[in-house]
Amino acid sequence: MKHIAILGSTGSIGRSTLSIVESYHERFSVVSLAAGHNIDAAHQQCLHWRPHVISMATEELAVDLQRRLRKNGLTATEVVWGSEGTVRVATLPEVDFVVSAIVGVAGLEATYAAVQAGKTIGLANKEAMVAAGEILTAAARQKKVLLLPIDSEHNAIHQCMRAGQRSEVRQIWLTASGGPFRTLPIEKFDSITVEEALHHPTWVMGRRITIDSATMMNKGLEIIEACRLFDLPATAIKVTVHPQSTVHSLVEYVDGSLIAQISVTDMRLPILYALSYPERIPSDLRFDMATLSDLQFEPPDLERFPCLRLAYEAGEKGGAHPIALNAADEIAVDAFLKRAIPFMGIPATIEQVLETTPEMHPATVKEVLAADSQAREMAREVLAAREVPHRC
Amino acid sequence: MKHIAILGSTGSIGRSTLSIVESYHERFSVVSLAAGHNIDAAHQQCLHWRPHVISMATEELAVDLQRRLRKNGLTATEVVWGSEGTVRVATLPEVDFVVSAIVGVAGLEATYAAVQAGKTIGLANKEAMVAAGEILTAAARQKKVLLLPIDSEHNAIHQCMRAGQRSEVRQIWLTASGGPFRTLPIEKFDSITVEEALHHPTWVMGRRITIDSATMMNKGLEIIEACRLFDLPATAIKVTVHPQSTVHSLVEYVDGSLIAQISVTDMRLPILYALSYPERIPSDLRFDMATLSDLQFEPPDLERFPCLRLAYEAGEKGGAHPIALNAADEIAVDAFLKRAIPFMGIPATIEQVLETTPEMHPATVKEVLAADSQAREMAREVLAAREVPHRC
Numbered sequence: 001m002k003h004i005a006i007l008g009s010t011g012s013i014g015r016s017t018l019s020i021v022e023s024y025h026e027r028f029s030v031v032s033l034a035a036g037h038n039i040d041a042a043h044q045q046c047l048h049w050r051p052h053v054i055s056m057a058t059e060e061l062a063v064d065l066q067r068r069l070r071k072n073g074l075t076a077t078e079v080v081w082g083s084e085g086t087v088r089v090a091t092l093p094e095v096d097f098v099v100s101a102i103v104g105v106a107g108l109e110a111t112y113a114a115v116q117a118g119k120t121i122g123l124a125n126k127e128a129m130v131a132a133g134e135i136l137t138a139a140a141r142q143k144k145v146l147l148l149p150i151d152s153e154h155n156a157i158h159q160c161m162r163a164g165q166r167s168e169v170r171q172i173w174l175t176a177s178g179g180p181f182r183t184l185p186i187e188k189f190d191s192i193t194v195e196e197a198l199h200h201p202t203w204v205m206g207r208r209i210t211i212d213s214a215t216m217m218n219k220g221l222e223i224i225e226a227c228r229l230f231d232l233p234a235t236a237i238k239v240t241v242h243p244q245s246t247v248h249s250l251v252e253y254v255d256g257s258l259i260a261q262i263s264v265t266d267m268r269l270p271i272l273y274a275l276s277y278p279e280r281i282p283s284d285l286r287f288d289m290a291t292l293s294d295l296q297f298e299p300p301d302l303e304r305f306p307c308l309r310l311a312y313e314a315g316e317k318g319g320a321h322p323i324a325l326n327a328a329d330e331i332a333v334d335a336f337l338k339r340a341i342p343f344m345g346i347p348a349t350i351e352q353v354l355e356t357t358p359e360m361h362p363a364t365v366k367e368v369l370a371a372d373s374q375a376r377e378m379a380r381e382v383l384a385a386r387e388v389p390h391r392c
Numbered sequence: 393m394k395h396i397a398i399l400g401s402t403g404s405i406g407r408s409t410l411s412i413v414e415s416y417h418e419r420f421s422v423v424s425l426a427a428g429h430n431i432d433a434a435h436q437q438c439l440h441w442r443p444h445v446i447s448m449a450t451e452e453l454a455v456d457l458q459r460r461l462r463k464n465g466l467t468a469t470e471v472v473w474g475s476e477g478t479v480r481v482a483t484l485p486e487v488d489f490v491v492s493a494i495v496g497v498a499g500l501e502a503t504y505a506a507v508q509a510g511k512t513i514g515l516a517n518k519e520a521m522v523a524a525g526e527i528l529t530a531a532a533r534q535k536k537v538l539l540l541p542i543d544s545e546h547n548a549i550h551q552c553m554r555a556g557q558r559s560e561v562r563q564i565w566l567t568a569s570g571g572p573f574r575t576l577p578i579e580k581f582d583s584i585t586v587e588e589a590l591h592h593p594t595w596v597m598g599r600r601i602t603i604d605s606a607t608m609m610n611k612g613l614e615i616i617e618a619c620r621l622f623d624l625p626a627t628a629i630k631v632t633v634h635p636q637s638t639v640h641s642l643v644e645y646v647d648g649s650l651i652a653q654i655s656v657t658d659m660r661l662p663i664l665y666a667l668s669y670p671e672r673i674p675s676d677l678r679f680d681m682a683t684l685s686d687l688q689f690e691p692p693d694l695e696r697f698p699c700l701r702l703a704y705e706a707g708e709k710g711g712a713h714p715i716a717l718n719a720a721d722e723i724a725v726d727a728f729l730k731r732a733i734p735f736m737g738i739p740a741t742i743e744q745v746l747e748t749t750p751e752m753h754p755a756t757v758k759e760v761l762a763a764d765s766q767a768r769e770m771a772r773e774v775l776a777a778r779e780v781p782h783r784c
Contacts (some may be wrong), residue, residue: 138659159649163554168672173681240681250654255668256661256677257551262642262650269648276647287647289565291631295687 002028002275003094004118007086007110008101009033009054010041012149013124016267017099018049020275023283028275032089034102034110037061046077046112053092055085066114068237083109090114097275099150100125103206104330108132112365115139115147118122120276124150126225127330131323132368133228149229149273153222155270156248156261157230163251163259166231168333172351173250173258174222174241176300179214182243186304193341194336211333212307215346216300220311221329224322227315240297247295263287306347314354319361320353320371327375327383328353335383345386352382394420394667395486397511399502400485400493402433402444405516405542408659409491410441412667415675420667424481425534426494426502429453432630435460438469445470445484447477452575473486475501482506489667492517492733493541495598496722497715498766500524504757505780514666518617519722523715524760525620540666541621545614547662548640548653549622555643555651558623565616565642565650567634570605574635577694584735586728603725604699607738608692612703613721616714619707626707632689639687653678698739706746711753711758712763713746719767720745720774727775737778744774 008014014033019030032053035042038339039061046054046069054077056062060097062081069077080088083106090098090110097116100107101124108128114121116139122130129136140147149155153174161169180199181192197214198207212218216239223237240250250260263269269285302309307329314321335341341349353375362368398412400406406425413420426447427434434453438446438461446469454473461469466693475498479532482502490506492499493516500520508515508531515521521528532539541547545566553561572591573584588604590599604610615629632642642652655661661677663676694701699721706713724741727733733741745767754760 144520159555161650162556162674163551163651163653164619170674238681240684247652252679253672254674255656255664255672256675256679257665258654258679259551259555260639260652260654261555262652263648272647273649280645280647282562282646282650283648287644287648287650289630289689290691292689293631293687295685297681297684299682 002066003031003096004028004099004275005032005034005089005092005095005097005114006099006101007029007034007090007107008036008099008103008125010035010038011101011103013101013267013271017043017101017271020268020271024281027281031094032092032254034086034089036102039065039231046074047072050074051077052094053080053089055080055082055089057081073139082203087113088109090119097122099271100128102209103109103127105131105326105369108341108368109365112136112139115143115145118143118145120146122148122150123272126151126221127326128223129225130326132242132365133225133322134318135365135368136230137228140145146277147229148277149225150267150270150274151222151225152265152267152270153249154226154229157226157251157272158299159261159273160249160251160259161230164253168252168253168255169230169232169236170252171229171236171238172226172232173238173240173252174219174226175247175249175297176216176219176239177213177245178241179216179302180244181214181304182241184304189304190342190344197336203230206220206227207337208330208333211336211346212329215307215343216305216334217307217311217329217346219300220307221326223311224315224325234312239300240360241300242295242297244295245351246292262292307350310347310350310354319357319359323368324353324357324375324378325350327372328379331376331379331383341383341386347383349379349386353378395423395488395508396420396491396667397424397481397484397487397489398422398491398493399426399482399499400428400491400495400517401437402427403493403495404429405491405493405659405663409493409663412660412663417481419673421544423486424484426478426481428494431457439464439465441464443469444486445472445480445481446473447474449473463673468529477536478502479505482511483509487511489514491663493542494522495600497521497523497718497761500760501757504528504531507535507537510535510537512538513538514540514542514663518584518613519718521617521620522613522718523764524757525617525714527755527760529620529623538669539621540669541617542659542662542666543614543617544657544659544662545641546618546621547665550640551645551653551665552643553622556645560645560647561622561624561628562623562644562646563628564618565630565632565644566611566620567637567641568608568611568631569605569637570633570635571608572690573606573696574633576696581696582734582736586731589728599758600722600725600728603728603738605722607699607735608697609699609703609721609738611722612699613718615703616707616717619647626704631692633692634687634689636687637687654684657713699742702739702742702746709751710735711751712749712767715754715760715763715765716749716770717742717743719764720771723768723771723775733775733778739773741774741778745770757784
């Protein structure tokens with residue numbers, strides 16, 4: 001029996017993880033949850049899963065949840081809050097496996113603490129890896145802890161990497177759906193609306209990741225995540241636009257063989273893979289070979305998707321740059337969702353922030369978080385100073 | 393340095409192997425060759441490679457070659473002949489790796505002897521695996537010898553199988569180009585000419601394998617080969633028609649992941665993989681991702697390609713049936729190439745031979761060869777008795 005903590009239990013990955021645990025209750029059990037702000041969902045999860053510990057975003061929410069749980073007679077669940085609470089959820093002695101699925105750098109401290117506590121990590125929080133990849137992988141190496149990617153692309157790469165040694169990898173091909181604007185002419189990019197950007201062709205995901213998919217920043221962050229996870233330079237991570245999202249990524253070996261992973265577009269599959277690794281266990285998430293047809297692959301257009309170029313640049317510079325890339329993106333996407341800037345204002349904002357980002361290499365999680373705050377501040381300043389007319 | 397014997401050195405796989413050895417002369421050296429009937433090519437190979445031993449098909453050819461080599465002052469190469477000669481080439485003490493590429497069951501004895509002698513085998517001779525797969529794999533297990541497939545499909549499967557355990561494989565998808573008659577209406581199958589059948593859309597290969605590709609018997613034999621190599625039932629080996637021949641095969645795991653291998657259609661790649669396994673070494677056989685587009689996959693049509701159905705049936709029955717399938721096919725293809733029977737006479741002949749094949753399970757190579765001879769005899773009788781008018 002694997003005992004699981006879920007950081008981000010009410011989000012999309014968290015809920016998929018719970019669905020997998022439900023299907024394989026003889027193998028997996030949930031012992032702790034970090035739920036954030038959604039108190040109704042957290043309440044329901046407590047009633048269903050009866051975790052030892054649950055953490056909420058704030059003390060207020062925690063008190064509210066505790067009161068609700070007492071009404072239900074559920075006194076065994078300890079309710080904690082804040083980043084300390086999340087760390088507690090991630091480091092409980094009875095936890096074997098931590099699913100790190102809190103979006104943004106919020107989950108970073110807890111993920112790092114989980115690595116330090118020797119837990120196996122299922123990593124769905126790509127921002128943690130982008131901002132603190134070097135620190136996390138160094139700690140994981142030292143503690144002999146597995147970092148198993150749950151992102152569908154990195155999970156695919158993890159599978160394909162089993163067909164050879166890391167030193168035998170020539171490059172990695174990250175597939176990208178291309179998002180909703182793959183074929184949109186560049187002159188129409190500035191008038192893209194929030195509603196258009198939130199409509200993703202293949203995956204149903206959270207709001208930030210959906211916008212990141214539309215700007216292809218999602219792929220940009222994945223380039224950096226792949227560098228860190230698989231210990232390769234940014235130049236060895238290529239992107240191929242594959243609108244069908246059927247091939248989840250490919251690994252090209254030095255001998256000329258490419259190994260690709262194909263499956264249904266359902267996050268439960270990478271979650272199941274990570275939870276059961278190194279085993280593979282039977283699932284009904286079957287891919288229908290009759291649907292395998294007309295697979296297309298094309299190079300990405302860096303002009304229409306400048307976020308991709310910015311990510312390569314930040315990935316090559318390393319240090320504070322990937323942190324700033326991610327932080328500025330989060331702020332800029334938020335501004336776009338609030339209709340404060342147009343779609344192409346997202347990369348413009350990030351680029352301005354990157355231009356002023358100092359050449360420094362944070363060595364601790366604390367320094368990462370400081371660099372992150374600084375970049376956010378800078379992004380807000382850039383946004384405040386913007387004189388671009390609002391068009392969406 | 394790996395010391396290599398090549399069985400079938402003047403054939404297409406043999407020549408590709410020599411080209412790989414030439415490119416990687418710091419890693420591989422050729423110590424012995426079995427060359428068959430092509431004395432001019434054998435002569436050239438001796439001058440270039442100076443093998444310790446070379447075997448020709450007959451004593452006459454061996455004497456002729458020896459005379460020529462003496463003229464060239466090449467006395468260090470020992471010239472032998474016949475099946476005994478081939479066995480000697482395969483079992484020389486200084487040989488580490490045997491490339492088994494003699495088409496048909498002719499290479500079987502020598503391949504078996506090589507396994508018994510503890511040599512690593514690169515297996516390009518699918519008929520040996522079809523006819524004597526159980527015997528070869530049992531001997532390989534006992535001697536702890538690796539049987540590395542050189543067929544592009546099985547080589548692809550070998551690579552994809554590294555991403556999990558054998559027990560975690562749900563099924564294998566062998567890709568088939570579909571051959572030149574993939575889209576030909578069934579009513580035109582009986583008027584297919586030898587020239588049309590010899591024109592393969594993607595691979596340049598020997599004559600029998602090209603016809604086998606046109607009838608899809610090639611894929612049928614590969615189904616049985618895959619069963620033996622990967623220890624799976626025939627029902628777990630599926631065929632998908634993939635006209636681009638870019639994905640060389642896929643392995644479907646129980647969790648729902650498919651792992652696929654993609655590469656250029658060049659036999660040097662699987663040869664290099666087998667020769668260097670478990671390493672992968674750099675090559676210039678690079679796949680151009682810009683060519684990865686419009687990938688099609690469709691189910692095979694068992695009505696137009698009855699050889700596929702016959703292979704499944706023979707594979708499930710096992711014992712003498714796969715032997716008879718292969719033997720009858722070789723005879724029938726020969727008859728077709730000699731314009732003695734029409735294209736659809738190939739499966740018809742094989743089906744008749746299979747109907748009279750006894751339910752027996754050969755336990756030794758000798759018994760396999762006896763069953764093979766018997767099936768050939770039967771195929772000749774069936775052909776002699778044919779009254780189908782010759783139309784091509």
